[in-house]
Amino acid sequence: MRRRAGLGAIQKQKLEQVKYREKGSEIQENQFQQMSKQLEVFRENLEEFATKHKNEIKKNAQFRRQFQEMCAAIGVDPLASGKGFWSVLGIGDFYYELGVQIVEVCLATNYKNGGLITLEELRTRLVAARGKAKKHQEITNEDLLAAVKKLRIFGNGFTVVPMGKGKWLVQSVPGELNLDHTLVLQKVSSLGTAWVSNSILMDDLGWTQTRAQSALSYMIREGLVWVDTQDPNETLLWFPSMFADCVSA
């Protein structure tokens, strides 16, 4: 006959559990303290590094990128917060400033491009607006992308649409672009013509009439394209943001 678990055994088990728990938290405490100490040291070093190289980070695009890469590698985002010890880096400020300037450029050109702008045009206009000092001129595409990504906290008003081949479009009007819309933009960008049509989407992307039509009519509704009914063959849709004369105007 199997003996049932006695009271003593249960109590012993409970006691063991308590002891394990105590030991566990003791170890945890230990690790936590060590971690804190390490973090403290890391923080001090980083702060020292940052204060020493603050100007360098602001001025030198190459340096800034490497610093960003380093931060990304250890999993911290120096732009995540303007508070706390990251603020001493002043690197957040650099991107906030850039962000504000990006918004300004987007709003200023909105009247003609309907809220779509190539990263190149954005950069050209920014550099022209920022003044002639060398540190103002050295804005890389990575800087712009990082700054635009930060603007996303304001909702979907600012998004970056990758065009492939190192090209991007910055969209500064609310309204989601789905995959099809992005494909349309990529197609126009790769054709380099600034216009598309139903038949191009159907022939080149293998889309059905309905699919092409629905993507294009969305873009008309959002004011991203201009309609041209005077082509002898079919209706063409033009993107002012990719029309050379408009970009340079």
Next chain:
Amino acid sequence: MTEITWPWQYNFPPFFTIQPHAETRAKQLEAWQQLIVEYLKATRQSTVDVRETQNNPLFNNTAINRKLSQEAVLTILEDMARTGRAAPTDKSKNVWEVYWHSLDEWGNMVYNWACSNGLNNSVCTLFELREGENTVDEEFHGLDMNVLLKALKALEIKGKCELMEFDDNQGVKFF
């Protein structure tokens, strides 16, 4: 003919198709109005005849093979009429006066010229104003007769001048 620098839109093919999207259309109409005014100013014209627009380089860009239809021209002119920048001369709405300055501005311009030339309380003929040697350097020199008359009438209402007719001629007295 005086050459004007065409805005980028002039080479943008869809600029010649009235846009369906409201905001885009507003921008388009505005750009057209500026272009029309600038073109008329450069060529010293004051009227647009809708029936004759199809071969006018202003509305027909042969380089990109696009032209603005008569209905589209009418849409733009009607939009300009709403802001007082154009007016049809008859009910058929074929011929339109386009003001590159508002009537008030024209009136003030003539009045300022009269004041600075000491012509207060004296009478000028309209012919003098439009064709006279003294006004050659003025912007209103050669201005369309009807536009000039309307501008002076507006000035008359403000009590700054008085229109008068003698013989076969019209004149104006400035105060």
